[in-house]
Amino acid sequence: METNNKKRISQWIGISLLLPPRLTHLINVFFKGLTVQQLVIKEDEEEDTGLFRLSCYVPFDEQVDEVLKELDTKLSILESDLSLKTPIDLEVKAFTNETSPWDWKKHMNPLRVTEHIVIKPPPMEYTPHTGEVVIEIKASSIFGDGTHSTTVFCLKALEDLFQKRLTVEPPKEARVLDAGTGTGILAIAAIKLGAKKALAIDVDPNAVSEAKRNVAHNQMDDLISVSCLSVEDIDETFELVLANLVPPTLLRFGNIFAHIVESGGFLIMSGMTANKGPTLGVYDKLGFKILREYSDGRWAGAILHYLPEG
Known part of the structure; x- marks a missing residue:
């Protein structure tokens, strides 16, 4: 089903988050309800920060603005409730099936x-x-x-x-x-x-x-x-x-x-x-x-x- 879905959708939004370990499960749950391709959560060993890098991509469709808005709201709530010292690093990029902006392709x-x-x-x-x-x-x-x-x-x-x-x-x-x-x-x-x-x-x-x-x-x-x-x-x-x-x-x-x-x-x-x-x-x-x-x-x-x- 994943393969067929990817063929049908030609444009995607790539989302990359740098998170403290305690937040990875909460953010993972958020993405469970979405059409997500290749969700990877991996320790950010290159920078040796103790943080985890979450990378995934979601369809670039009429709902993408709502998804990004919900994600931004959730991150703001987490930052406030948990008194995080620094804001959660969020990066968003658009691409097609032929182009990939982030490292998750290497996991393939x-x-x-x-x-x-x-x-x-x-x-x-x-x-x-x-x-x-x-x-x-x-x-x-x-x-x-x-x-x-x-x-x-x-x-x-x-x-x-x-x-x-x-x-x-x-x-x-x-x-x-x-x-x-x-x-x-x-x-x-x-x-x-x-x-x-x-x-x-x-x-x-x-x-x-x-x-x-x-x-x-x-x-x-x-x-x-x-x-x-x-x-x-x-x-x-x-x-x-x-x-x-x-x-x-x-x-x-x-x-x-x-x-x-x-x-x-x-x-x-x-x-x-x-x-x-x-x-x-x-x-x-x-x-x-x-x-x-x-x-x-x-x-x-x-x-x-x-x-x-x-």
Whole structure:
């Protein structure tokens, strides 16, 4: 339906917003009710501002003035209610199907995120080179496109583990838990790299729906189960657990992960800030030993080997 709609509409208004993270969901909801093409919300890593860039385009028709007016009103209310120090940066441009003013077109191209893993949007054809692992992810919501640093750390850790780049052997026919799955990309990558089965969970129903779509795009419905669950609901063990979560959640779930990661199994976690010492210290006391760390100076991740005493 998206493709047919785009063929029928020849002129568009491109909208680009630079937002604090706490506003991305609210603005995303605003655009849900519109005819929107290629809505992308991505951390503004080029400027390293801690803000997020929302880019999308809407039809240039008789309703566009009303849409822009409603958006401007909503932004003004948010700026006032939340006492933002600076106004939200809004940029609007007109273009046709043949011209594109912003960077979101690059999200329509395959992107290599590790030595072997390539992410591509579902509509695009791509012939993988020898040894490449291609994952189809549609960048269309607040759950991103798989290129955020914390996600890439997890992908690199998976590749390091299954490509036998560590001092330990990877788990054979591993059963994987992807905790806080978002798009489902980590569960998909784990299966493509050699895991046997995966359970992908998230407490957000929107994430569950999106993960299911991406699992289907990658033809893995029989290998990956997606459920709306919390880590606290899990009562089984796994050879490998993936946890791309915020620092407070990583700290809160430490004891739970110690119960659901099998002895001798692995925990790949990301979402820590550069000051990762306190989090890693908690996990060390629980029996998780660091195999490798990943950092870009701002975010951090690690792959841990679970070796509990006794």
